[in-house]
Amino acid sequence: MARWEPDARDRLVRAALDLFGEQGYDATTVAQIAERAGLTKSTFFRHFPDKRELLVAGQDTLATLLTEGAAGAPDSATPMEAVLAALEAVTAAFTPDRRELGPKLQAAIAANAELQERDTLKQVGLAAVLTEALHRRGIPDPAASLAAEIGMLAFKRAYARWVTAGETAELATLAREELHAVQSATSTLT
Amino acid sequence: MARWEPDARDRLVRAALDLFGEQGYDATTVAQIAERAGLTKSTFFRHFPDKRELLVAGQDTLATLLTEGAAGAPDSATPMEAVLAALEAVTAAFTPDRRELGPKLQAAIAANAELQERDTLKQVGLAAVLTEALHRRGIPDPAASLAAEIGMLAFKRAYARWVTAGETAELATLAREELHAVQSATSTLT
Numbered sequence: 557m558a559r560w561e562p563d564a565r566d567r568l569v570r571a572a573l574d575l576f577g578e579q580g581y582d583a584t585t586v587a588q589i590a591e592r593a594g595l596t597k598s599t600f601f602r603h604f605p606d607k608r609e610l611l612v613a614g615q616d617t618l619a620t621l622l623t624e625g626a627a628g629a630p631d632s633a634t635p636m637e638a639v640l641a642a643l644e645a646v647t648a649a650f651t652p653d654r655r656e657l658g659p660k661l662q663a664a665i666a667a668n669a670e671l672q673e674r675d676t677l678k679q680v681g682l683a684a685v686l687t688e689a690l691h692r693r694g695i696p697d698p699a700a701s702l703a704a705e706i707g708m709l710a711f712k713r714a715y716a717r718w719v720t721a722g723e724t725a726e727l728a729t730l731a732r733e734e735l736h737a738v739q740s741a742t743s744t745l746t
Numbered sequence: 747m748a749r750w751e752p753d754a755r756d757r758l759v760r761a762a763l764d765l766f767g768e769q770g771y772d773a774t775t776v777a778q779i780a781e782r783a784g785l786t787k788s789t790f791f792r793h794f795p796d797k798r799e800l801l802v803a804g805q806d807t808l809a810t811l812l813t814e815g816a817a818g819a820p821d822s823a824t825p826m827e828a829v830l831a832a833l834e835a836v837t838a839a840f841t842p843d844r845r846e847l848g849p850k851l852q853a854a855i856a857a858n859a860e861l862q863e864r865d866t867l868k869q870v871g872l873a874a875v876l877t878e879a880l881h882r883r884g885i886p887d888p889a890a891s892l893a894a895e896i897g898m899l900a901f902k903r904a905y906a907r908w909v910t911a912g913e914t915a916e917l918a919t920l921a922r923e924e925l926h927a928v929q930s931a932t933s934t935l936t
Contacts, residue, residue: 635935676870677863698899698924699931705895706935709888734888741889742932745825745896 565603565613566653567593572610573660581607581668611664611671612678614649619685621646626689635695639707640735642686646711647727650718655727658719683708706742710734755793755803756843757783762800763850771797771858801854801861802868804839809875811836816879825885829897830925832876836901837917840908845917848909873898896932900924 571592575584586607590600604610625645629638665671683704690700714730717723723730761782765774776797780790794800815835819828855861873894880890904920907913913920 673863673867677866680866680870698903698928699934701899702896702928702931703935705899706892709891709895713888738888738892739936741892744889745893746929 564593564595564599567595568600568603569610569613570657572607573657573664576664576667577660581664581671608670608674611661612674615678615681617649618646618682621649622682622686623689626686626693629693633693635690635693635699635703636706636735636739638690638693638695639686639703640732642689643707643711643714643731643735644728647731650715650727655719658715659721662719679708679712706738707735710738713738754783754785754789757785758790758793759800759803760847762797763847763854766854766857767850771854771861798860798864801851802864805868805871807839808836808872811839812872812876813879816876816883819883823883825880825883825889825893826896826925826929828880828883828885829876829893830922832879833897833901833904833921833925834918837921840905840917845909848905849911852909869898869902896928897925900928903928 568589572584572589575588575592584607586600587597589607589610590597593600604613622642622645625642626638628645629641633641665675686704686707687697687700690703691697695703711731711734714727714734717730717734718725718727758779762774762779765778765782774797776790777787779797779800780787783790794803812832812835815832816828818835819831823831855865876894876897877887877890880893881887885893901921901924904917904924907920907924908915908917
């Protein structure tokens with residue numbers, strides 16, 4: 557009988573990151589991850605379809621937050637203001653424990669081509685979601701695609717800073733700064 | 747003994763696209779592709795590591811052309827002028843027969859999630875190559891990443907037009923037009 561494990565998901569992610577760091581991603585099995593987390597394999601599979609998805613879980617949540625954030629911007633908002641609203645909304649998913657796990661997660665992804673591919677596909681998927689949210693605000697292409705790419709680039713840079721040792725600023729603050737930096741860079745291109 | 751098959755690569759791609767259209771990507775085997783092309787399986791594997799790579803072959807060539815194109819722009823070139831030089835260089839790989847195969851290729855990719863993933867990873871890989879080429883010109887981030895994303899977005903749009911029935915313009919012409927369109931869109935974002 558399945559026990560109620562309120563923090564199972566979090567425990568599985570932490571156990572997996574520890575094992576990936578110790579013995580590598582390829583050598584780590586789902587059974588080992590479950591055992592390290594003090595859970596069963598069936599509990600693992602209630603939360604994740606496989607080992608690869610474990611590190612990029614939550615994509616649906618991020619997509620929803622981006623979409624709602626962009627939709628919630630005032631009607632008068634410019635495309636970049638709508639992108640900022642989307643990024644601010646998505647930061648809600650980035651909790652303090654996610655910040656703490658960030659360096660281990662980055663190391664695991666950097667060490668494995670399969671995880672890099674999955675991470676890349678996640679980012680491209682989120683850019684497409686943001687583009688679609690901007691379309692629904694009546695923003696045509698290529699402006700919508702461009703605004704979404706600028707937003708994703710800024711968020712990637714903000715996230716990298718956020719998980720850097722010694723950085724104490726909030727992710728939303730960093731996202732605003734980086735969005736401004738990337739926008740400013742547009743004027744240096746021609 | 748291996749025969750000299752000067753057009754083997756092209757024949758394999760054409761045979762594969764026909765079979766994907768007729769019976770789907772998943773149902774098509776390497777043996778069937780080779781047979782349809784009038785070649786052996788071992789000839790297939792001399793040209794492609796697997797079925798998936800067949801439709802995104804030539805990524806290394808495109809990367810080299812992008813890099814050389816960006817490097818070959820005058821020292822005085824702006825970042826966007828260097829991107830344009832890179833795009834113009836890469837159009838050399840897009841021969842008339844590639845244009846003719848374009849719609850079949852697009853249909854095959856649209857119909858299969860695995861090919862979509864591979865195609866996405868190819869595009870992201872080429873954006874990274876272009877970013878790196880811009881770094882070597884002394885362009886810092888985020889300007890280099892942004893310029894590369896603008897370039898890739900423009901090229902994607904240009905390619906889509908190029909393979910559209912009735913479009914007769916050269917790819918280089920379309921790339922210039924789309925690069926201009928995407929750049930112009932930057933001024934509509936704020």
